[in-house]
Amino acid sequence: xxxxxxxxxxxxxxxxxxxxxxxxxxxxxxxxxxxxxxxxxxxxxxxxxxxxxxxxxxxxxxxxxxxxxxxxxxxxxxxxxxxxxxxxxxxxxxxxxxxxxxxxxxxxxxxxxxxxxxxxxxxxxxxxxxxxxxxxxxxxxxxxxxxxxxxxxxxxxxxxxxxxxxxxxxxxxxxxxxxxxxxxxxxxxxxxxxxxxxxxxxxxxxxxxxxxxxxxxxxxxxxxxxxxxxxxxxxxxxxxxxxxxxxxxxxxxxxxxxxxxxxxxxxxxxxxxxxxxxxxxxxxxxxxxxxxxxxxxxxxxxxxxxxxxxxxxxxxxxxxxxxxxxxxxxxxxxxxxxxxxxxxxxxxxxxxxxxxxxxxxxxxxxxxxxxxxxxxxxxxxxxxxxxxxxxxxxxxxxxxxxxxxxxxxxxxxxxxxxxxxxxxxxxxxxxxxxxxxxxxxxxxxxxxxxxxxxxxxxxxxxxxxxxxxxxxxxxxxxxxxxxxxxxxxxxxxxxxxxxxxxxxxxxxxxxxxxxxxxxxxxxxxxxxxxxxxxxxxxxxxxxxxxxxxxxxxxxxxxxxxxxxxxxxxxxxxxxxxxxxxxxxxxxxxxxxxxxxxxxxxxxxxxxxxxxxxxxxxxxxxxxxxxxxxxxxxxxxxxxxxxxxxxxxxxxxxxxxxxxxxxxxxxxxxxxxxxxxxxxx
Numbered sequence: 280x281x282x283x284x285x286x287x288x289x290x291x292x293x294x295x296x297x298x299x300x301x302x303x304x305x306x307x308x309x310x311x312x313x314x315x316x317x318x319x320x321x322x323x324x325x326x327x328x329x330x331x332x333x334x335x336x337x338x339x340x341x342x343x344x345x346x347x348x349x350x351x352x353x354x355x356x357x358x359x360x361x362x363x364x365x366x367x368x369x370x371x372x373x374x375x376x377x378x379x380x381x382x383x384x385x386x387x388x389x390x391x392x393x394x395x396x397x398x399x400x401x402x403x404x405x406x407x408x409x410x411x412x413x414x415x416x417x418x419x420x421x422x423x424x425x426x427x428x429x430x431x432x433x434x435x436x437x438x439x440x441x442x443x444x445x446x447x448x449x450x451x452x453x454x455x456x457x458x459x460x461x462x463x464x465x466x467x468x469x470x471x472x473x474x475x476x477x478x479x480x481x482x483x484x485x486x487x488x489x490x491x492x493x494x495x496x497x498x499x500x501x502x503x504x505x506x507x508x509x510x511x512x513x514x515x516x517x518x519x520x521x522x523x524x525x526x527x528x529x530x531x532x533x534x535x536x537x538x539x540x541x542x543x544x545x546x547x548x549x550x551x552x553x554x555x556x557x558x559x560x561x562x563x564x565x566x567x568x569x570x571x572x573x574x575x576x577x578x579x580x581x582x583x584x585x586x587x588x589x590x591x592x593x594x595x596x597x598x599x600x601x602x603x604x605x606x607x608x609x610x611x612x613x614x615x616x617x618x619x620x621x622x623x624x625x626x627x628x629x630x631x632x633x634x635x636x637x638x639x640x641x642x643x644x645x646x647x648x649x650x651x652x653x654x655x656x657x658x659x660x661x662x663x664x665x666x667x668x669x670x671x672x673x674x675x676x677x678x679x680x681x682x683x684x685x686x687x688x689x690x691x692x693x694x695x696x697x698x699x700x701x702x703x704x705x706x707x708x709x710x711x712x713x714x715x716x717x718x719x720x721x722x723x724x725x726x727x728x729x730x731x732x733x734x735x736x737x738x739x740x741x742x743x744x745x746x747x748x749x750x751x752x753x754x755x756x757x758x759x760x761x762x763x764x765x766x767x768x769x770x771x772x773x774x775x776x777x778x779x780x781x782x783x784x785x786x787x788x789x790x791x792x793x794x795x796x797x798x799x800x801x802x803x804x805x806x807x808x809x810x811x812x813x814x815x816x817x818x819x820x821x822x823x824x825x826x827x828x829x830x831x832x833x834x835x836x837x838x839x840x841x842x843x844x845x846x847x848x849x850x851x852x853x854x855x856x857x858x859x860x861x862x863x864x865x866x867x868x869x870x871x872x873x874x875x876x877x878x879x880x881x882x883x884x885x886x887x888x889x890x891x892x893x894x895x896x897x898x899x900x901x902x903x904x905x906x907x908x909x910x911x912x913x914x915x916x917x918x919x920x921x922x923x924x925x926x927x928x929x930x931x932x933x934x935x936x937x938x939x940x941x942x943x944x945x946x947x948x949x950x951x952x953x954x955x956x957x958x959x
Contacts, residue, residue, distance in 0.1 A: 446489045447497070450478050451504045466515065466704050472711035472831045475505050479809055479831075492808070502809050509834035511842035512703035514873025523877055526553045528866040531859075539854035539867070543740035543847070546868045551691035553876070554698060556601040560883070563890035564594065567657050568605050570639065571664055575609060578633050582626035585612045591672045593715050596679045598693055602882050603715075604663040608672070623668040624651030630666070640664075646709075660886045674820035675716055682723045688739040693722055695743060698872045703839055711832030713814070720762065720816060720826055725749045727766035743871075744847065751841035755833060759804045759815030763796055763822075771815055773806045799823045846870045 457474035461467035482490050482501070491497055527549035534542045556564065572588040579586040592606035593599040609623060627645065631653055635643045643655040650669040657664060683689055697706065697718060706712040713721065725746040729735050736742045753760075758768040777785075782801060789798035799822025807813055812834055814827030827833065847870060853861050864870060 446487055447500055447504060450501065453478070454504060468512065468832070468835065469704055469707075469710035471507060473709075475507070475810075475831050476711065476829065478505065482809065498808050502811075505809055506812075507834070509838040511838045512705060512835050514699075514702040514875070515704070515878050517874035517877035519874070519877040519880065522874075523880070525866045525869060526876055527868060531865075534859075539851035540738065540740045542854075543743070543851075543867045544738045546866055547688075547691050547695055547739045547743065550698075550868055550872070551694045554600050554694045556599060557887070559890040559894065560601045560886050563660065563886055563893060564599070564601075564605065564662065566893060567660065567662055567664070568594065568607065571605070571607060571666070574634070574637070575607065575630060575666060578630045579609060579623075579626055582629060583611050583623060587611065591676070596676055597683075598679070598690065598697075598715070598719070600694065600697065601886060602662075602879055604665055607664065607666045609666060609668050610671075620650050620668045620670075627651055627653055627666070627668065660889045661882045662886065675818070678820045679716070679719060682719075686723065686726055688742055689722065689726065691739055692726075692743055692746070693719060695868070695871060696722055696746065698875050699843070700836065700839070702873045702875055702878065703835075705832055705836045705839065708829050711830065711835075713816070713827060713830050713833070713836070717816060717826035717830070720818065721750065721760075722746060724760050724762045724766050724816070727762055731766070744844065747840045747844040747847070750837060751844050753814075753837065755814055755837070756806065756811045759800065759817065761796065761800065761817040761819075763817075763819040769800045769804055769817075771804045771806050774808060796822050803828075843871055 454471070454474050457470045460470045464470070481487055490501070527546050529542060529545060529549075537545075568590055572590075575588050576586060587610050589595075589608050589610075590606065591608050593603050594605055609627075611623065624647065631643055631645045634640045634653070634655055639658055640655045641658045643653065645651065645653050650667050652668075653666040655664045655666070656662070697715065700706045700712065700718065704710055704712075706715060706718060708714045708717075712718075726742055728749065729742065729745045736745045754768075757771055759771050760766075760768055772782075785801045786798045789795070789801060796817070799817055802823050803817065803825040804815055810831070814830045814833045815825055816827040818824035818826050830836070847867060850862060850864075850867055850870070853859055
């Protein structure tokens, strides 16, 4: 709450907003923009609920403050009281009637709840007494506020009237708050997905005792609250000052005489070549990964015995783009108690603190889940880094390598589809996407299914169109998808259709006959009560793993595929009809991937610049190392020469001493021989 107050005060100063409504709107705009730009301070964090709490505190006060209230505050208070009174009447009706009451007449002013008499079970609740209300004045004030701020008071109504109160009102309120942020924030759809995922997890875990899964009406009402309308997501907007020509575009003159499919096929190949990291970018990414791994080993080694790190994901499988995340897995070979995934998570707190204070990293956060994960960003290059304590992914890497070798156009198509959904924020699992590996399996499944058709697509362009058409019309609520042993759909069963014992009997029966794939389909092929639209995608590396269980944004993905497919077919029709001049884009792939070359320009430039600086630094270090080696070699040579000279001098001295000793010995022998001759 303290950080929310700081954010609110700063927004008020910057926007001259000294009333609650303008302050909340300004705060949302400011904090959302900071979060998007990555320039926000750690002090300014808060949720919509925090801002609403501050707003309620601003509404309270003494008589003097009541007299100083502006007309906007008065309208806000009256609307809030209407909503609360409507919720109170609805709760009373729920206690006395089994059937849900569909409408409650709101009142304009406050009614004393303590003085109200509850109806008996034989009588319906009495209608509230008519109160005098200045409805005309309130309406005029609402219109004035709407003209000044653009805010619609309709969204302030309590959702308890529509959702039945209780936990339903709580969930609906948070969902509406997330939708409020999503509508006013670029790429803000992820906030709605966060709210949906949060409440699905809470309700599924049984933490909310008020929610009864056996109550079909309550489950249906919650399903309606958590549902959303599918819409095609536009690609991320480019803020380049001048439009840049797409590096993969062929040019209008070059495409003369070519069919639309030939143009699209050539653009896919050129795009894959452009999207692949350059040697300098690959070297820079490897250096960042090694630097991070060294830091992890150093810090975690102080807490955990035999700590190990390993790169996984797209960087390890060779499918990484220049802007892809770096995924690092940490694990320990120690069998000491507590070194489980969550056990390592506690030790990862120290790593988070160290990275937060490290000059090379920014935006460091830690998220607790089944597998604890640290998210960070390399300050100099903007490369996102994920450090996770999770099981081995060797089986998934083997599956990836297998299908890359089997399907010739798979790598190029993955680059295109990965960029298409990445530009629409539909890849990250945390934001409701399928993840890079899940997207890879989706692409493999579509291509394998296409081989079974009477006229299978052969070129990359034809396979891209088949992929878009396959998922644009895929029956998400009734069918799941697998690729092993053969690519096919399987039926999803409603949870109520089979008892747990019956489902387990089918799983055990399939396992006993050695059909692990079918056993996994019985385990994961269920229609989820709150989210029947979730995709069911069986992992070939682990048949019991559903890669689509967290794909909350799959409806938006499906709608985006449909939109892109229609656009490409329209451009192809223009070519067939000789109306190529009606193209509004320089390339066909621009409809698919957007202006990604402009969006990624700054990040790739930063990575290339950092790679260049690192190359220069390495060159300088190499030069220093070479000079040092040369100097050492010269010193060694000089030392050897000195030693050789000393050795030669020593040998000369020894020779001189030897000759001198021989002469001395000869003289002595001569002196001994002279007396002997004389005696003779």
